[in-house]
Amino acid sequence: MTSLNFLSIGAGAIGTYIGGSLALAGHSVTFVEQPSIVEILQERWHIGRTP
Numbered sequence: 001m002t003s004l005n006f007l008s009i010g011a012g013a014i015g016t017y018i019g020g021s022l023a024l025a026g027h028s029v030t031f032v033e034q035p036s037i038v039e040i041l042q043e044r045w046h047i048g049r050t051p
Contacts, residue, residue: 006030009032010031011037
């Protein structure tokens, strides 16, 4: 299987579910979200940040 790169705009329920499923299947997924939402997500979950 060929690994694909995906960009998910928004980390809501649907975007997170689909992005997570793609990541589990071995694809590269990048989530883009507003800075205030990222802070909330980082407090609640183990989320890395790359420039």
